[in-house]
Structure formats: structure tokens, C-alpha cells
Amino acid sequence: MEMTETKKKDEAKLELYSLLGQGYKAMQEGRESSIEEVKERIKQRREQSVYR
Numbered sequence: 001m002e003m004t005e006t007k008k009k010d011e012a013k014l015e016l017y018s019l020l021g022q023g024y025k026a027m028q029e030g031r032e033s034s035i036e037e038v039k040e041r042i043k044q045r046r047e048q049s050v051y052r
Contacts, residue, residue, distance in 0.1 A: 011049065015042075015045060015049075018045075019038075019041075019042065023038075
């Protein structure tokens with residue numbers, strides 16, 4: 001099933017907002033993540049979204 005451009009943009013925005021929210025919450029809790037850990041989480045989320 002081919003995604004429309006609008007749907008792709010919407011999913012990208014949702015992914016960005018989700019990651020920002022997770023980062024904000026982590027900052028409040030005093031947690032830190034390396035850039036590599038964040039990249040790996042993004043990669044895993046994208047792989048999961050392909051299978052939905």
C-alpha cells in the first residue's frame with residue numbers, strides 16, 4: 001500500500017514530536033542518552049512502523 005505524501009509528512013511529524021517529548025521527559029528525570037542510542041531508537045521505530 002503506497003502512502004500519500006501527506007500521510008508520510010504526518011507520520012514524520014508525529015515521530016518528531018514523540019521523540020521530542022521523550023527527550024523532554026528524560027531531561028526532567030535527569031537521564032541522558034548518547035547520539036548513537038537516539039539514532040538506534042529512531043531506526044527501531046522506523047522499522048516497526050514499516051510493519052504496521
